[in-house]
Amino acid sequence: MQRPANLPASRVALLALVSGLTLISAGCASSRSGEVYTRDQARQEQVVRMGVVEAVKPVQIEGTKTPVGGLAGAAVGGVAGSNVGGGKGQIIGGIIGAVAGGLAGAAAEEGLTRKQGLEITVRLDNGSLISVVQEADQQFAPGDRVRVLSGGGATRVSH
Incomplete structure (x- = not known):
């Protein structure tokens, strides 16, 4: 990858690092699936109750809100903003870019x-x-026996 002549190698490296961290943090989001167990839940006793599905409602499970998205966005925005103008303009551009990038990075992560x-809803x-709310990776319908x-701090519905 060739870098633009006006962008120092250190800034290109910082942009690459921050972009990589953002992608990694998105891949580390924990699952709320009924079929995924945490390491701590493995080999733990669970109480099993039987019932019938009364209702199923689609919902959204909010995304993660870690500092990584905001910090990554702030770093990228700060670097990009500091390329605007010269002297004090670069400083102001860097600050504005960092704030805008931080907000955008946090929103992107979520x-x-x-x-x-x-x-x-189960009777x-x-x-x-x-x-029980869980990821929509299994289909349930009213009348299903489930x-x-x-156990282990979690409750899930399974067929």
């Missing part, structure tokens, strides 16, 4: 890690009614 989910065999698994 948007990239947002998931489609389902709010699944348990004991008559109680519960609702298992509700609870």
